[in-house]
Amino acid sequence: MKIALDAMGGDFAPEAVVEGALLAAETLTNDVQIFLIGDEDTVKNLLQKHGYTGSRVQVVHASQVIGMGEHPTKALTQKPDSSIAVGYGMLATKKVDAFCSAGNTGAMLVGAIFSVKQVEGILRPALASFIPKLSGGYGVLLDVGAIADCKPEVLEQFGEIGSICAENLLDIKKPRVGLMNLGEEEGKGTMVTQPAHKLLKENKSINFIGNIEGRDLFNDKADVIVCDGFTGNVILKMAESIYDILREKNITDPFFDRFNYEAVGGSPVLGVNGNAVIGHGVSSPTAICNMVHLAHKMAESHISEKFRKYFSA
Amino acid sequence: MKIALDAMGGDFAPEAVVEGALLAAETLTNDVQIFLIGDEDTVKNLLQKHGYTGSRVQVVHASQVIGMGEHPTKALTQKPDSSIAVGYGMLATKKVDAFCSAGNTGAMLVGAIFSVKQVEGILRPALASFIPKLSGGYGVLLDVGAIADCKPEVLEQFGEIGSICAENLLDIKKPRVGLMNLGEEEGKGTMVTQPAHKLLKENKSINFIGNIEGRDLFNDKADVIVCDGFTGNVILKMAESIYDILREKNITDPFFDRFNYEAVGGSPVLGVNGNAVIGHGVSSPTAICNMVHLAHKMAESHISEKFRKYFSA
Incomplete structure (x- = not known):
């Protein structure tokens, strides 16, 4: 190779x-x-x-x-x-x-x-990031900055792209896909996430578990977290800053240490x-x-x- | 009273x-x-x-x-x-x-x-949240969930509403207003944040300092952070989850302790x-x-x- x-x-x-x-x-x-x-x-x-x-x-x-x-x-x-x-x-x-x-x-x-x-067949390639889970392992967050404005169809496809990513790069079988949203209920969301929810739900080739919220990033609800590149970028940079603050304060912890970008090394272009x-x-x-x-x-x-x-x- | x-x-x-x-x-x-x-x-x-x-x-x-x-x-x-x-x-x-x-x-x-x-004269009332700063004190983040989809004009007004909030509730003079975005450069952003940047920059009644990123939430760049309610909600819930994780791990720290929603008690409707x-x-x-x-x-x-x-x- x-x-x-x-x-x-x-x-x-x-x-x-x-x-x-x-x-x-x-x-x-x-x-x-x-x-x-x-x-x-x-x-x-x-x-x-x-x-x-x-x-x-x-x-x-x-x-x-x-x-x-x-x-x-x-x-x-x-x-x-x-x-x-x-x-x-x-x-x-x-x-x-x-x-x-x-x-x-x-x-x-x-x-x-x-x-x-x-x-x-792919509408827009995505940039993915691996987010550490409290339960061990990583989840896939996408997009983290390639596409700032995403149409519902693009978010649906991110569900598929992210699933293939989780299966192949994280060895997760039937990865659970969650849509980042501002509430768990199906009707919640923006003019983009509402129709995206519908498309993801109807897509039988992925294991869609519904909306997730900002608090679910590190828990075990979803293996693949779908969002537009704007939201993903904000999330990623905020997580990085938390890691930096903890390090500056000399607070070490096995979970938060995995926030370190060094551990994964990069974002795959998918x-x-x-x-x-x-x-x-x-x-x-x-x-x-x-x-x-x-x-x-x-x-x-x-x-x-x-x-x-x-x-x- | x-x-x-x-x-x-x-x-x-x-x-x-x-x-x-x-x-x-x-x-x-x-x-x-x-x-x-x-x-x-x-x-x-x-x-x-x-x-x-x-x-x-x-x-x-x-x-x-x-x-x-x-x-x-x-x-x-x-x-x-x-x-x-x-x-x-x-x-x-x-x-x-x-x-x-x-x-x-x-x-x-x-x-x-x-x-x-x-x-x-107000297009859409906002829900604000107080975000602890590393340097002490708090900043204002708005909107955190009242309006999921925001037009550029609404984000501009959030800059004004947030400034009045920071002046009156946090006693900050000439609060610095930052626009949450996926890059610091002026041209970066979505179809909403790009024109919003322009409007905020042209608005002479506020102290606009430009784009800020997810990593700037807790630092001393801006006193007021403007974003749509979707982004603000994700940020807020993610910050809450970080606090919960730290508490579960018995990690205490004066800065992160201020993530506790109890300290502020609520979000003002502005x-x-x-x-x-x-x-x-x-x-x-x-x-x-x-x-x-x-x-x-x-x-x-x-x-x-x-x-x-x-x-x-």
Whole structure:
């Protein structure tokens, strides 16, 4: 298996990425090759600095870098030799089985749609996040920022996409799907969540359990939590801030420690013809390592193939 | 000053309400009278049980009760002698300066609009919540559930309503207003938050500081956080669940302890011609006592008069 990793993406790139790549190589099976994409000299120097002499971590040269603040579409068009563009090029031509980056989130999302393209039948690809459960394990929250405004049909499909994600990446059978709403009762909600509830309820291919509320995020009601990207983004950033506050206060707890983004390493892009993971901008080597593991899990489970099969049926 | 209190509202009513009313009477100045509205015999028996012989807590009979699960409009129409209807009747006829209840939230909201009516010029009254800040004190989050779908103009007005709330109830001068969004940059957001940002920015009567994110809820960026009722409701319930989880884990901390709804006691209804507070369904005597204090603060600050002046100008 071959995984491409953007060496230049993230606030602490390329140092943290190279270190994370080496950690991933150590912890993944021997058949996994990692391609670090970025400025060849810089990355090779860093590998040398770490005394790396193996062949499982290789360098692919990319002369350009998309900055964290750049406009996604513009940057991708103007920088065809950027590490993100090169990475997606390798993914699109099947030179690698997965591509991951802790760089510009927008460019990673747009790049996925430009290069490997969304799966036919999928209205809008989603960005998912794994939310720790009090009972252990994780749930899938989607969308967490790819699509701010979602039509009811898009939320319905997030129920399907999230179910496939939970089955394949979290090994949950018949995942329970909940719709984030402002009340449990069926009639509650917005002009979007009300019809979305109806669509999800009528969809026989998923295990819809109804509305859930903000208080149900961490309990055991649902394995997949469906919401628009605006709501998901607010939830995710609020959860991150809670973790940061607890850490600043030196309060440690096995449950809250799992709020740490490092533990999962990234958000999978779901619904495109290829396996892509977007990491947190502040990614540490541990986070990078876990992002590569997540990309590996995506490739291993053939999740994008499963999206294709499901949505073409 | 006269404050009406729904003796029958809340999961632990009337016992917890009567106890809370007595706590409030003890802690408020002597000029404050509390009117407990509910079944006269039941409430009087409870007052007797507590050995109360004073005159500052009085009972007003109401023969009906609106249950927590009842449809607000239907219940208010069919139960004109319910404690909520009687309370709003007293507020509308100026027999009391404020009315509060931990009962049916929907009925409390609809009742406010039916009886005292929204202030002229206000598009949609809002329900606000006080969010603890890491730096001490509280910020105002609105709306937290009154209006699920908000037009940009409504969000703009929430900026004004929230500012008046922060000035009068939290004594914050020139409160900083932030718009909850999925990115700090001006261009980010939904079809609603993008134009709302523009309107808030152009509104010279408020101190708009721009977009804030889910991670800024507890920091010192904004005193007033504007969002639609759907987002606010999700945030509020998520914060409550975090508090519950910490308490279950016996993790105590001065900051997180202030997540406890009991400390504030309720959510003010803002933008109607009268002072109304809605308490949490699970309100304890302490919460009820603090809800009465909040109602007192609203009346004392003449906040609804200030809404009238502001929006008629």
